[in-house]
Amino acid sequence: MTRANADWFQMLRDAVGASSQSAVAKRLEVSHTTISLVLSGKYAGKTDRVAARVLRVFGQVQCTHTGQQIELTVCVSYAARRAPLNNPLELSHWRTCRTCPNRPVKGEKQ
Structure with missing residues (x-):
């Protein structure tokens, strides 16, 4: 995982830790299942769209x-x-x- 990937992934983990997978999924406009699969490393597709949404919503x-x-x-x-x-x-x-x-x-x- 590159540094940029690690940054968005950590942002996602922090956001879920501060609230819930459902709340984060709603803010990112993705399904709860998508968040669960990404966090567990089992997401079958590319994560670039999820990463872009995480950076847009949570990136500071x-x-x-x-x-x-x-x-x-x-x-x-x-x-x-x-x-x-x-x-x-x-x-x-x-x-x-x-x-x-x-x-x-x-x-x-x-």
Whole structure:
């Protein structure tokens, strides 16, 4: 299992531990059986769709600019946007995103 796979899988286990398989399945919009099979390692299909849903629903990172926990989707939107040249505060945040170790978007630095 790669590090990325381990991360989403651990998120799934933590979410189930904090509530229940049924509650997590409902939030992820999958069946209870799917969650059970994935957790037991007996899911017959690819888990990439389940992983994507787990990351979308439960994925959070600590923003190095604000110090707050933010959803992974928010982090991605900040990291992937163009430089906000008309707003000095947003530009400062954007610059921090460019060198952030949590940065989910890789590519050329602008």
